[in-house]
Amino acid sequence: GAGVSQSPRYKVAKRGQDVALRCDPISGHVSLFWYQQALGQGPEFLTYFQNEAQLDKSGLPSDRFFAERPEGSVSTLKIQRTQQEDSAVYLCASSFRGGTVSGNTIYFGEGSWLTVV
Amino acid sequence: AQSVTQLGSHVSVSEGALVLLRCNYSSSVPPYLFWYVQYPNQGLQLLLKYTSAATLVKGINGFEAEFKKSETSFHLTKPSAHMSDAAEYFCAVRSGNTPLVFGKGTRLSVIA
Numbered sequence: 515g516a517g518v519s520q521s522p523r524y525k526v527a528k529r530g531q532d533v534a535l536r537c538d539p540i541s542g543h544v545s546l547f548w549y550q551q552a553l554g555q556g557p558e559f560l561t562y563f564q565n566e567a568q569l570d571k572s573g574l575p576s577d578r579f580f581a582e583r584p585e586g587s588v589s590t591l592k593i594q595r596t597q598q599e600d601s602a603v604y605l606c607a608s609s610f611r612g613g614t615v616s617g618n619t620i621y622f623g624e625g626s627w628l629t630v631v
Numbered sequence: 632a633q634s635v636t637q638l639g640s641h642v643s644v645s646e647g648a649l650v651l652l653r654c655n656y657s658s659s660v661p662p663y664l665f666w667y668v669q670y671p672n673q674g675l676q677l678l679l680k681y682t683s684a685a686t687l688v689k690g691i692n693g694f695e696a697e698f699k700k701s702e703t704s705f706h707l708t709k710p711s712a713h714m715s716d717a718a719e720y721f722c723a724v725r726s727g728n729t730p731l732v733f734g735k736g737t738r739l740s741v742i743a
Contacts, residue, residue: 518674547730556635556721556733557675570730605674620731622667622675 516540518623520606526629527596535591535626537606546589547620548581549605557605563589596630603627633658633724637734645742650694650709652737654722657703664705665723665731666696675721681705692716717741 519538527533539546545564549557550573559573565586574581578596583589593600603625609618638653656662663682667675679690686698696707705722722734 549733554736556735559730559732562730573730607675619677619680620665621677624672624674 518606518608518621520604520623520626522626523624524627524629526631529598529630530595531630532592532594533596533628535593535604535606535628537589537591537623539587539589539606539608540610540621541587543608543610543621545609545611545618545620546583547607547609548589548591549607549622550575551603551605551625553602560591560604593628596628598630601628601630633662633726633729633732635722635724635732635734637720637722637737639737640735641738641740643740643742644712646714647711650707650712650716650739652707652720652722652739654696654705654707654734655703656705656722656724658724658726660726662724662726664696664698665725666690666694666705666707667721667723667733668692669719669721669736671718678707678720712739712741714741714743 521536548560551557561581562570563583578594580592605625607620607622609620611618634657636655665680666678678694679688681688681698689695694709719736721736723731725731
């Protein structure tokens with residue numbers, strides 16, 4: 515596609531509910547990133563994939579968060595038993611090359627806005 | 632560990648005035664530096680990036696930034712602010728095989 519596409523754009527979940535957020539990266543992009551942006555804050559890194567391999571998941575805040583990219587394209591971020599503190603915008607991003615080329619431009623989607631009530 | 636400090640969570644300028652958004656970084660290895668802009672309810676859009684070529688980097692929408700190693704700074708400037716520049720601006724740093732690390736952002740308001 516022309517850009518990084520995320521769905522749903524907006525999600526309201528009841529506390530304790532599981533949610534799944536989808537990311538379609540730019541076609542052909544090797545690297546895929548998930549970030550969490552709380553209200554009034556900068557994005558915080560969650561996890562990184564190179565093709566289907568999850569190379570870094572150091573930013574996932576708890577074992578309730580799980581991400582996958584089984585075929586090296588579309589990725590899903592799953593949050594189990596959502597809590598109010600999970601309310602944030604979840605940004606997906608992709609870049610053409612692998613992570614060792616630090617100067618690569620990383621393209622962001624518009625985000626999935628999650629509100630846990 | 633890398634980090635970014637953006638001085639001033641909110642900057643207000645008059646239309647036509649100089650825009651200066653400050654960013655200082657910390658990195659143990661030569662960094663790559665980025666400025667992103669975020670309009671309300673939208674994702675992040677890359678304004679410009681420094682990747683160890685020219686220290687003065689020109690970006691989109693008339694913005695530019697200068698990498699100053701001695702000051703560990705990468706301030707963003709624009710000679711003349713437009714109303715359409717009102718947005719949130721994020722400075723970010725990356726080096727080696729590490730993820731992109733963002734500052735907390737600076738909200739720019741432009742007054743008519």
